[in-house]
Amino acid sequence: MSDAVHECLGRLCYAAENQLFAVVTAEVGCGKTTLIRRLSGSLNPEEYLVLYLSDSQLTPRWFYNGLLQQLGADGKFYRGDAKLSLHQQLEYVREVKHKKVLTIxxxxxxxxxxxxxxVRFMLNYQMGFAKSNGTYSRRSE
Structure with missing residues (x-):
């Protein structure tokens, strides 16, 4: 593993641990997807739930329903219903299963x-909750 790949993997692990937003950019064909797969494989499944989507024609409805499907939940026809259901599922994963969610x-x-x-809306929602004293509360903005 090159120094650059090792450093990028370390930064992504830090972002996952601290529930931060991260963007990986580089030239076409240099191994970004491979790096993401390596990251996913290196995370403890008892501590993390990794949700992965890769579809250049993804619509908002299929964005939410694709994540719901990975969570084992039924998809919804309307985007708003799918969004609400996804938020409920994510809260369940965090509060009941005590896992950090990594959405790629x-x-x-x-x-x-x-x-x-x-995607931005969901990231704002995910990053807006901070664990404090064993419970989740909305971060002040």
Missing amino acids: VDEAHLLKRETLEE
């Missing part, structure tokens, strides 16, 4: 603006 959207640069806005 591979090839996100190819997504349409509308879908990117939904």
Whole structure:
């Protein structure tokens, strides 16, 4: 493993541990997806739940339903219903299963603006909760 790959993997592990937002950019074909897979494989499944989507034609509805499917939940026809259901599932994973959720959207640069806005919305939601004294509360902005 090169020094650059080792450093990037370390930074991604730090981001996962601290529930931070991270973006990986580099030239086409240099191994970004391979790096992400290596990261996913290195995380303890007892501590992390990794959700992975890679679809350049992803719509907002399929974004939410793809994540719901990975969580073992039924998809929803309406985007708002899917969004609400996803939030409920994520809270369950955090509060009951005590796992950190790592959401990976591979090839996100190819997504349409509308879908990117939904990714941003979900990230704001995920990053807006901080664990304090064993419970989750909304971070002040």
